[in-house]
Amino acid sequence: MSLSHDEVTRALTTIQVPGGGNLVSEDMIRALIVDGDAVRFVIEVPSVEIAKVSEPLRAASEAAVAAIPGAARVQAVLTAPTAEKAPPSLKVGGHPKPQDGPMRIPGVKQVIAIASGKGGVGKSTVSSNLAVALMRQGKKVGLLDADIHGPSQPRMMGASQRPASPDGKSIIPLRAHGITLMSIGLMLAEDKAVIWRGPMLMGALQQMMGQVQWDHHDGELDFLIVDLPPGTGDVQLTLCTKAVVAGAIVVSTPQDVALLDARKALDMFATMKTPVLGLIENMSMFHCPDCGHEAHIFGHGGVAQEAKRLGLPFLGALPIDLETRLAGDGGVPVALGDGAMANAFADLAGKLVAMSPA
């Protein structure tokens, strides 16, 4: 039996907060998503200082939800409005504005979309690490988390404050590890998250493209990496029709079923005439840390073959790597380090730089 939104909300009412009341009565839950046995939500505390000491609150809320029968994967992140600036008074969402053809996103030279046919193949992991690897090669890089079903970039990049809007019109993006960062999920109020449907979502994406000051921290960005939701839905269509997208990269695991879905994503980009820059095979193999044996748990080489068949560049194969997962969960992407995975992402970034005019 799958979990209900109400069950999760009820569990969160059991978590008392300092000063009285509970997480729900004090309106501190944002972007609550219940997806099968997975639950994700954001806890908004009043300030960054409070966020720094609120880990027990976060852990307790995760535990309370995880205790509901049927809940398996529970993820809570803390956020706080930036202290010195007014909180955004923007109404995020709303109906999309009429627009003639694709527009250049202000403050951005090139938009690179990271897509996958299905969820959980590592698209967000690739997005954050590629962003960091490009930055380490001297590029100015932004990262837009456009996956409203589960904002993973705030966790993976370790930045969960709510972005500020001093004038109520423009949005100042966050900054983490030298990357300019924005996540649609961090702008959503809890009630909005569940009622957001196509048109509202499209309006929000347009706001991310038009109202975020992408050049605020670093000047004009060389690359804006967009972490798309999985599949071939409205967000993909809106991005590719409303914004000038330099190219898309499709991430897949070697399994047949993932590849089948990846083909649908490739078809979609072909229909929208968005150039596909290449394919990446993630979770390609596992190197046993004890004996060095290379095991191909999900099969191997399927994505490279598919790329060859379609005449598209194969950008690389990334192994299953525990450190990569732990680093992502800990908010410090593995590409910031010096190991084999950091080198693999540096290699990917080098290929992207080589094929881009900027």
Ligand SMILES: Nc1ncnc2c1ncn2[C@@H]1O[C@H](COP(=O)(O)OP(=O)(O)OP(=O)(O)O)[C@@H](O)[C@H]1O
């Ligand atoms: N190469 C890898 N080695 C080990 N773990 C990985 C690797 N790539 C991704 N993961 C882990 O797999 C999980 C799913 O990855 P990720 O969130 O990047 O996928 P996704 O395709 O963006 O998923 P979703 O569609 O749900 O957003 C995460 O826990 C991540 O840390």
